[in-house]
Amino acid sequence: MKNNIEDLINQAINKLQQQGMLDASLQPNIQVTRTRDVAHGDFASNIAMMLSKPAGKNPRDLAQALIDALPDNEHVHKVEIAGPGFINFFIHQQTTLDIIRTILERGDRFGTSEVGQGEKVQIEFVSANPTGPLHVGHGRGAAYGATVGSLMRAVGYDVDCEYYVNDAGRQMNILAVSVWLRYLQQLDVSITFPVNGYKGDYVLDIAAELVNKYGGVYAHEAKQVMNGIPADEPDGGDKEIHIDALIERTKLLLGDDGYRVMFEAGLDSILADIAEDLEEFGVHYDVWYSEQTLADRKLIEKAVQQLQDAGHIYEDKGALWFRSTSFGDEKDRVIIRDNGQATYFASDIAYHMDKFARGFHRVINIWGADHHGYVPRVKAAIKALGEDESKLDILLVQFAILYRGGERVQMSTRSGSFVTLRELREEVGNDAARFFYVMRKCEQHMDFDLDLAKSQSNDNPVYYIQYAHARVCSVLRQLAEKNMSHDIAAGNENLALLTESHETDLAIQLVKYPEVVEKAAVNAEPHLLVHYLRELANQFHTYYNAHQFIVEDDDIRNARLNLISAASQVIYNGLHLLGVSAPESM
């Protein structure tokens, strides 16, 4: 309808240009918006005010000229000039009510479209290091990424969701050592656990399984483990040096095979846990991409070589540097350390190179806001590799700050004192968690009050929306008890009977749904849908309180039941996109 009106205005402008009232060279940017106030009709355009200056005419006079030039349209009921020169369009009520028929016909496909034209899009999100369970901070990225994926699919994009598994690098070595040391402790080897080790209970569980499976096969005496290892922090040493020495000692004592056992026990167990956690949260991935395979497939070397061939690499102090400053970064970055090891950045260049090689038209990375300093160098690398950087969008999700008892909850994976996503899900439920996480714009810091979320209180906005859906289901259930029926075809014939203001308001809200879904998808802003659904639920509840649906008059009853069925269908569709269930009774 909006496009329709833009069309009409365009025709009017053309007509005035032909008549010489407007300069033919004007290329107006026609804006049509939905009005806030019903007194202003359904749609409004500011075109007359925008053209008033270049046309050298008073905006209200120009508006009148445009209105006179507007072609007739079956859906437009009335056009008015208002205020300083707005043109307000009033749509026929029947046109609005026809949306009910459309919704009931299209069912759960109502709101989907093809604007994405099947474009291949990759969304990578969460990608937390597999060194411990997901915590509530990851939950926001998970819910946000999954919802953006659903939204984009709904409007016709071909979406792949991907998790980048950081299964290589120092963190994983620290995990392997942590597992082994816990294993030794459980075999009563007296060892002080390093400050920098992973202290979470899950490491104890992994170690216990190893004890079960292998007994003392990988045991060594405390002396062998600790002799000659530089002191840890509490003993006046450096915790980083201490843990690195322990990694080397572990590799030495266990050999390659033994070390792999520790390494994989940690990785496999934690990754499986993460995958299960996300699946239970309704977050599905198409691809789990291993960082290790980049090295195995020599993609890192290839990426470095490609940059070198293009002349963007130089050597300094024994390391290889990428001249990222040539591409807008604030300083150059090391990609191969003086010890010959590739940096994480090098892997990431290779990873992004591979993303583009896989043929995505658009690549979306959803990162925690703490990675924002990393954005320029990744974009720099992409430019240096000759790729089109506009295909890469990096969306930064701000932290979810937890509050418990009015106090901020500190989180740290290493210390083991965090609230896990699983814990949150169990306490507030998947529906509330999914909903809360996408309620805010992603760049908005989020205060997540655990006490409030945990309390199964009525304040919970997700219940409010679900309740609207359940209420409609309940009404339809009652029909049978009252020996009455709902004839959808008859209802569609009688939509014109829906003349109450509550009914038109509700229908207008329903008309907006596809526009909201499209805008939420294109802008990656799920919160728009959340706000829309709240408003829709509110309009339904208001209608519910104002009028009876189960009435004796067959025509009115069928028409009203069609309207509320359509409303509940839209609520169902919207909640589904958010990954939230729509219960039939509550």
Next chain:
RNA sequence: GCCCCGGUAGCUCAGCAGGAUAGAGCAGCCGCCUCCUAAGCGGCAGGUCGGACGUUCGAAUCGUCUCCGGGGCGCCA
């Protein structure tokens, strides 16, 4: 020091490709169940849109400066 995000009602936040009297939830106060679930509805009250200047017919929205809060700036990942 540089960079990113935020500063709108008591609290948590929408609105920000400039537009017609700035919205919602919660909290507060007052009403509404002989009637399809009161997990609901209606009403009242509540705001110098952090501040200043600028652009504009018009600024919460755009620009510059400034103040406050959060985060980031490694041969870590």
